[in-house]
Amino acid sequence: MKAVVQRVSRATVRVCARDVPPSADPSTDGEVSGAIERGLLVYLGVGRGDGERERTWTLDKILGLRIFSNDEGKFDKSVQDVGGKLLVVSQFTLYGDVRRGRRPSFDGAMPPAEAEREYEKFVAAARERVAVETGRFGAHMLVDAVNDGPVTILLDTSAG
Numbered sequence: 001m002k003a004v005v006q007r008v009s010r011a012t013v014r015v016c017a018r019d020v021p022p023s024a025d026p027s028t029d030g031e032v033s034g035a036i037e038r039g040l041l042v043y044l045g046v047g048r049g050d051g052e053r054e055r056t057w058t059l060d061k062i063l064g065l066r067i068f069s070n071d072e073g074k075f076d077k078s079v080q081d082v083g084g085k086l087l088v089v090s091q092f093t094l095y096g097d098v099r100r101g102r103r104p105s106f107d108g109a110m111p112p113a114e115a116e117r118e119y120e121k122f123v124a125a126a127r128e129r130v131a132v133e134t135g136r137f138g139a140h141m142l143v144d145a146v147n148d149g150p151v152t153i154l155l156d157t158s159a160g
Contacts, residue, residue, distance in 0.1 A: 001157045002044075002155065006150065007150070008145045010146050011146070013143050015030050015135070047109060048109070050110060055118065055125065056125070062126075067153065089135040092106060
């Protein structure tokens with residue numbers, strides 16, 4: 001499982017039709033699927049063979065990341081400590097392999113039907129611990145975020 005975690009002061013995801021080009025102002029396109037104020041924007045990719053172990057590790061790591069500042073300005077608080085939320089967006093392209101050629105290969109990504117089930121299990125487990133908003137699995141989405149810091153963390157269960 002792979003995740004890109006961004007600390008945000010706000011983030012919104014809109015679902016739009018694939019055949020409608022986005023306008024210059026993303027706030028006017030599509031239906032809002034999820035929106036948060038202070039918290040973490042999580043792009044989540046599910047790989048072949050991922051299951052409960054990877055889901056648990058990734059969720060525990062995301063919720064435990066001490067990337068919010070304390071009163072002294074040091075990273076010392078988690079999203080739960082600050083009462084933040086998660087906005088979880090499915091992102092199979094995290095498994096894009098560009099080592100050969102120019103078109104990414106997504107062979108490492110879990111097939112869509114299985115990946116959707118794993119994504120939903122991740123969201124359900126997260127909702128037991130923190131407030132969660134989501135995108136829509138498999139949809140064309142426009143994500144609008146204000147990165148706070150910026151602070152961006154990469155998580156990969158296969159990295160060690």
